[in-house]
Amino acid sequence: MASEVKYWTDRWLKNEIGWDIGEISEPLKSYFDQLADKSVKVLIPGAGNAYEAEYLLNLGFSNVFVIDISDIAVESFKKRCPNFPSDHIINGDFFDLTMQDFDLIIEQTFFCAINPELRSRYVYKMKDLLKVDGKLVGLLFDFPLKDGPPFGGSTEEYTNHFKDIFEIEKLETAYNSIPPRKGRELFIRLRNAARHE
Numbered sequence: 001m002a003s004e005v006k007y008w009t010d011r012w013l014k015n016e017i018g019w020d021i022g023e024i025s026e027p028l029k030s031y032f033d034q035l036a037d038k039s040v041k042v043l044i045p046g047a048g049n050a051y052e053a054e055y056l057l058n059l060g061f062s063n064v065f066v067i068d069i070s071d072i073a074v075e076s077f078k079k080r081c082p083n084f085p086s087d088h089i090i091n092g093d094f095f096d097l098t099m100q101d102f103d104l105i106i107e108q109t110f111f112c113a114i115n116p117e118l119r120s121r122y123v124y125k126m127k128d129l130l131k132v133d134g135k136l137v138g139l140l141f142d143f144p145l146k147d148g149p150p151f152g153g154s155t156e157e158y159t160n161h162f163k164d165i166f167e168i169e170k171l172e173t174a175y176n177s178i179p180p181r182k183g184r185e186l187f188i189r190l191r192n193a194a195r196h197e
């Protein structure tokens with residue numbers, strides 16, 4: 001994955017981070033606002049500036065982890081959010097993460113960033129990282145796959161990827177996207193119904 005580290009670090013160094021909306025996305029903000037249990041163990045992969053992690057910290061969530069493959073992304077987040085516990089900030093490859101038992105994993109422009117050939121690995125990795133009944137929640141782009149990143153997809157494609165591995169509780173057009181993404185992203189809530197063998 002050395003080429004991935006270089007690709008993403010170059011993007012960070014050149015400030016080519018058009019994905020960065022400068023704040024938490026409205027769909028995830030609304031989702032977080034209705035969570036009652038602030039002790040849940042949360043992972044934000046491909047976190048970048050991790051506005052979601054900052055928001056959760058400010059809400060009082062105490063067990064949130066972020067991971068990004070680029071050290072520049074990690075440094076950017078640390079500088080932006082110095083109060084976030086440094087031992088919960090991981091500079092590494094999501095696919096190599098050895099932690100487990102997350103209650104919640106947040107998807108915000110990470111799935112669209114990885115090579116589409118890795119999508120099946122992503123699905124199984126998510127399952128391994130989550131507790132039984134843990135959830136993968138977030139946003140997936142709803143436009144044709146094409147040359148990325150960002151690589152898109154469709155309801156049908158995402159359903160095919162997830163349906164045998166997760167219980168799809170929600171996979172629908174987000175009603176509260178930010179204007180540039182309106183009608184172009186799907187909100188997902190997928191439950192890790194049981195361990196695969």
Ligand SMILES: C[S@@+](CC[C@H](N)C(=O)[O-])C[C@H]1O[C@@H](n2cnc3c(N)ncnc32)[C@H](O)[C@@H]1O
Pocket residue numbers: 004008009019020021045046047048049050067068069070073092093094095108109110113114
């Ligand atoms: C499109 S950006 C999204 C950043 C952030 N989630 C946001 O929405 O602003 C994708 C991020 O994933 C990171 N990344 C790419 N591949 C990764 C991997 N295999 N493991 C961990 N992070 C990865 C990149 O360094 C980059 O910061």
